[in-house]
Amino acid sequence: MKTAAIIGGGVIGGGWAARFLINGWDVVISDPDPEAERKISEVLANARRSLPALSDVAIPKEGKLSFASSIKDCVQDADWIQESVPERLDIKHKVFAEIQKHCRVDALIGSSTSGFKPSELQQGAARPDLIFVAHPFNPVYLLPVIELVGVHTTLEKAAAVLDTLGMKPLIVRKEIDAHIADRLLEAVWREALWLIKDGICTTEELDDAIRFGFGLRWAQMGMFETYRIAGGEAGMRHFMAQFGPCLEWPWTKLMDVPEFNDELVDLIAGQSDAQSGKYSIRELERIRDDNLVSMMRALKARNWGAGALLNQHDARNRPSLPDSIAAPLRTLERVVPIDWTDYNGHMNESRYGQVFSDAGDVVMAMIGADQAYIDGGMSYFTVDNHITYNNETHAGEAVYVRTQVLEAKGKKLRMYHEFCRVSDDELLATCNQLLVHVSLETRRSCEPGPEMAAKMAVLHEAQTRLPRPASMRD
Amino acid sequence: MKTAAIIGGGVIGGGWAARFLINGWDVVISDPDPEAERKISEVLANARRSLPALSDVAIPKEGKLSFASSIKDCVQDADWIQESVPERLDIKHKVFAEIQKHCRVDALIGSSTSGFKPSELQQGAARPDLIFVAHPFNPVYLLPVIELVGVHTTLEKAAAVLDTLGMKPLIVRKEIDAHIADRLLEAVWREALWLIKDGICTTEELDDAIRFGFGLRWAQMGMFETYRIAGGEAGMRHFMAQFGPCLEWPWTKLMDVPEFNDELVDLIAGQSDAQSGKYSIRELERIRDDNLVSMMRALKARNWGAGALLNQHDARNRPSLPDSIAAPLRTLERVVPIDWTDYNGHMNESRYGQVFSDAGDVVMAMIGADQAYIDGGMSYFTVDNHITYNNETHAGEAVYVRTQVLEAKGKKLRMYHEFCRVSDDELLATCNQLLVHVSLETRRSCEPGPEMAAKMAVLHEAQTRLPRPASMRD
Numbered sequence: 041m042k043t044a045a046i047i048g049g050g051v052i053g054g055g056w057a058a059r060f061l062i063n064g065w066d067v068v069i070s071d072p073d074p075e076a077e078r079k080i081s082e083v084l085a086n087a088r089r090s091l092p093a094l095s096d097v098a099i100p101k102e103g104k105l106s107f108a109s110s111i112k113d114c115v116q117d118a119d120w121i122q123e124s125v126p127e128r129l130d131i132k133h134k135v136f137a138e139i140q141k142h143c144r145v146d147a148l149i150g151s152s153t154s155g156f157k158p159s160e161l162q163q164g165a166a167r168p169d170l171i172f173v174a175h176p177f178n179p180v181y182l183l184p185v186i187e188l189v190g191v192h193t194t195l196e197k198a199a200a201v202l203d204t205l206g207m208k209p210l211i212v213r214k215e216i217d218a219h220i221a222d223r224l225l226e227a228v229w230r231e232a233l234w235l236i237k238d239g240i241c242t243t244e245e246l247d248d249a250i251r252f253g254f255g256l257r258w259a260q261m262g263m264f265e266t267y268r269i270a271g272g273e274a275g276m277r278h279f280m281a282q283f284g285p286c287l288e289w290p291w292t293k294l295m296d297v298p299e300f301n302d303e304l305v306d307l308i309a310g311q312s313d314a315q316s317g318k319y320s321i322r323e324l325e326r327i328r329d330d331n332l333v334s335m336m337r338a339l340k341a342r343n344w345g346a347g348a349l350l351n352q353h354d355a356r357n358r359p360s361l362p363d364s365i366a367a368p369l370r371t372l373e374r375v376v377p378i379d380w381t382d383y384n385g386h387m388n389e390s391r392y393g394q395v396f397s398d399a400g401d402v403v404m405a406m407i408g409a410d411q412a413y414i415d416g417g418m419s420y421f422t423v424d425n426h427i428t429y430n431n432e433t434h435a436g437e438a439v440y441v442r443t444q445v446l447e448a449k450g451k452k453l454r455m456y457h458e459f460c461r462v463s464d465d466e467l468l469a470t471c472n473q474l475l476v477h478v479s480l481e482t483r484r485s486c487e488p489g490p491e492m493a494a495k496m497a498v499l500h501e502a503q504t505r506l507p508r509p510a511s512m513r514d
Numbered sequence: 515m516k517t518a519a520i521i522g523g524g525v526i527g528g529g530w531a532a533r534f535l536i537n538g539w540d541v542v543i544s545d546p547d548p549e550a551e552r553k554i555s556e557v558l559a560n561a562r563r564s565l566p567a568l569s570d571v572a573i574p575k576e577g578k579l580s581f582a583s584s585i586k587d588c589v590q591d592a593d594w595i596q597e598s599v600p601e602r603l604d605i606k607h608k609v610f611a612e613i614q615k616h617c618r619v620d621a622l623i624g625s626s627t628s629g630f631k632p633s634e635l636q637q638g639a640a641r642p643d644l645i646f647v648a649h650p651f652n653p654v655y656l657l658p659v660i661e662l663v664g665v666h667t668t669l670e671k672a673a674a675v676l677d678t679l680g681m682k683p684l685i686v687r688k689e690i691d692a693h694i695a696d697r698l699l700e701a702v703w704r705e706a707l708w709l710i711k712d713g714i715c716t717t718e719e720l721d722d723a724i725r726f727g728f729g730l731r732w733a734q735m736g737m738f739e740t741y742r743i744a745g746g747e748a749g750m751r752h753f754m755a756q757f758g759p760c761l762e763w764p765w766t767k768l769m770d771v772p773e774f775n776d777e778l779v780d781l782i783a784g785q786s787d788a789q790s791g792k793y794s795i796r797e798l799e800r801i802r803d804d805n806l807v808s809m810m811r812a813l814k815a816r817n818w819g820a821g822a823l824l825n826q827h828d829a830r831n832r833p834s835l836p837d838s839i840a841a842p843l844r845t846l847e848r849v850v851p852i853d854w855t856d857y858n859g860h861m862n863e864s865r866y867g868q869v870f871s872d873a874g875d876v877v878m879a880m881i882g883a884d885q886a887y888i889d890g891g892m893s894y895f896t897v898d899n900h901i902t903y904n905n906e907t908h909a910g911e912a913v914y915v916r917t918q919v920l921e922a923k924g925k926k927l928r929m930y931h932e933f934c935r936v937s938d939d940e941l942l943a944t945c946n947q948l949l950v951h952v953s954l955e956t957r958r959s960c961e962p963g964p965e966m967a968a969k970m971a972v973l974h975e976a977q978t979r980l981p982r983p984a985s986m987r988d
Contacts, residue, residue: 262721
């Protein structure tokens with residue numbers, strides 16, 4: 041068990057706390073704001089309803105959350121200390137001094153700063169090498185990237201920790217004001233303010249220009265890979281020859297800074313109300329989180345970008361195959377994700393089939409029909425499923441499947457699955473499922489080889505000796 | 515049936531052609547490039563494997579594609595003419611003159627120009643009012659937004675056409691160089707070139723900073739709505755007070771233009787090769803398209819942004835309920851989308867359940883259990899499904915479901931579905947499905963009201979009189 045100290049709550053500190061807690065770390069929070077506990081609990085509520093659903097395996101038991109009344113009490117046992125106090129260098133320097141007076145000498149100290157360089161943060165510190173930029177993006181509990189800037193040996197340790205949290209550490213090669221992403225965001229923000237101020241479009245129209253267009257490209261490939269495609273077979277060089285000259289054209293107003301005055305604030309805040317005012321911020325957060333979870337899970341199925349990262353994280357946390365075969369097999373444990381629910385507000389009937397399909401995969405793996413076997417040209421196909429629906433389940437509920445093998449002989453693998461809720465062991469559904477062994481070349485059934493047949497015989501012998509599951513006898 | 519004339523093939527013209535064709539328009543293409551036919555066919559192949567899968571209803575029969583040897587032959591019957599020739603004003607003026615010499619006097623003439631303003635395009639034209647900017651984003655067959663700039667009455671007509679193609683017309687309020695999105699892109703491109711040139715990051719690291727972070731936000735909410743959330747309950751005004759001052763900070767190098775020389779091109783093209791060179795452009799296109807389809811379908815399930823647009827388009831194309839109940843009911847017709855396939859390369863067993871769930875919804879709607887009924891607090895829940903899997907099906911295949919009602923009495927609605935491939939009528943799977951009428955308040959079964967009971971009786975009478983389906987008798 042590891043401990044994280046969060047200095048400064050709010051949306052960013054709370055997001056960090058959620059990442060650590062939900063990945064099994066203990067978290068201690070220090071924030072002088074009397075509202076801190078309420079604010080953190082709101083962020084945590086959002087995180088608990090969205091982050092676990094990114095996983096297709098069981099997630100670790102949540103760590104312990106506590107609040108400390110001083111930086112001293114907060115940091116003394118911490119492995120990782122994350123500073124998210126206001127963006128003023130004098131405040132940050134005071135906080136770092138207090139942290140390093142009380143923390144372990146090897147504690148990693150990340151700063152959530154958007155703008156400051158590590159050389160600025162480290163000024164006057166007792167152990168400057170251990171202070172680094174770890175800049176996250178809101179919502180911190182869902183967006184994986186963390187910009188790391190500082191001393192290389194420290195960053196390597198920090199990156200290893202972030203890996204275990206399912207995050208994407210991005211080591212910035214040289215320090216620069218605002219790191220990487222915020223420089224890009226600042227460029228767009230500046231141009232966007234001009235477009236609104238000059239009446240070319242409203243805030244909503246500008247958002248639409250992004251989210252119905254290049255935003256969809258950037259969510260999965262970023263800019264350079266997208267432009268490489270635009271260059272066609274001739275690639276990036278061709279693209280640059282074609283678009284390089286635009287750099288000199290009057291395509292932006294970037295050379296000018298729009299005057300930041302009340303009139304501009306009124307214009308933009310008013311348009312933003314018209315665009316989004318029908319939702320509260322809490323509602324917008326949940327809409328955003330459900331969208332992010334759904335899109336990231338879509339990328340997971342493609343094993344690409346943020347989705348590939350989720351698959352890597354699942355692989356690290358994947359439970360080993362059931363070791364005792366003299367009892368019903370625990371073949372699945374997970375949380376119901378939002379993208380499995382339907383207009384009735386509960387898990388759609390088709391996703392019960394998904395659960396049983398995944399559970400069947402585990403039994404296949406137990407007899408050696410794993411990914412390598414499938415890549416070798418053999419697999420099992422389902423030929424018959426009989427599902428009874430006993431109860432509803434909803435997004436965020438922890439569920440499991442208990443499986444009994446009814447027959448594992450020749451080409452046939454027949455299983456009986458009971459799908460249950462973790463909290464009360466309520467039976468949600470059952471499935472009597474028949475798989476047959478197939479050649480992926482002929483797409484027809486065929487006998488498995490002697491090695492698999494031997495494993496099947498052992499499984500058959502142990503499992504068919506067990507009493508039939510209660511729900512099957514009803 | 516409508517006709518579109520595409521002047522200038524290539525990736526953009528080809529993308530427009532695909533949008534029109536797959537939405538049932540006839541398309542005539544004019545391009546002097548001897549390779550045009552091959553290039554267009556490649557774009558079309560990509561479009562045919564991805565665009566139809568965005569729809570959850572049957573799509574129109576594809577229009578007729580032909581090639582014209584002159585602009586005259588190309589445009590004479592066209593309702594919409596789309597110009598996508600190289601970005602040189604003198605060339606565009608010549609093309610518009612030739613088009614308006616031969617086209618219908620009311621033909622709409624959109625230009626795919628990234629940079630030119632409509633007032634520039636219209637110079638010297640016979641009917642300048644009908645020439646407008648209709649600026650798309652690559653891939654045009656998937657990304658919905660089209661920036662429209664020009665004379666208002668013309669743009670309204672153009673927007674109505676784009677609506678029918680499932681696109682998102684965005685009328686720009688005042689003309690400006692490079693419209694809206696490309697100004698934002700130009701700002702990022704410029705800052706990105708500096709970051710690469712100064713060795714802060716590589717092209718791959720910059721892409722990661724986007725796609726593991728704010729790119730995911732932008733794909734669904736854009737920038738202003740995202741920042742509104744960042745402002746918290748205090749909203750946009752608070753956000754601006756906090757971040758407005760950064761405008762004056764040295765957070766970008768935007769005031770300078772990086773020198774565009776061979777060294778910069780070599781640096782970026784080399785890094786791009788290291789990042790993406792393991793894939794051909796064709797592979798990257800397909801990865802991108804599969805990602806976009808999967809993410810847009812994920813947003814569709816959330817009914818948000820680009821996904822809400824897809825739902826609106828489906829609703830327009832939704833077939834009416836089967837009118838004859840004296841025969842098996844055609845309850846579903848669609849294409850298998852990429853996100854329904856699994857590691858075996860075929861449609862996952864759970865998605866067969868999805869097909870039958872959707873088919874069941876149609877029968878529910880026929881007896882009055884539609885969205886309004888569900889909103890009123892009653893629905894049907896599936897309690898038992900028996901699925902037999904007869905054959906595989908793959909992404910892109912057109913499929914349908916034929917349904918026979920076996921019982922529609924009291925709380926019970928029992929159906930037998932046959933799921934078939936359109937091309938050869940091959941039986942893919944069958945499902946014997948039992949639904950019960952429930953109160954969404956008590957979550958328990960209950961009798962439907964007299965109005966629904968009457969409709970059920972009529973359906974029961976007509977359908978149970980039919981002979982049992984062949985696959986059921988086997």
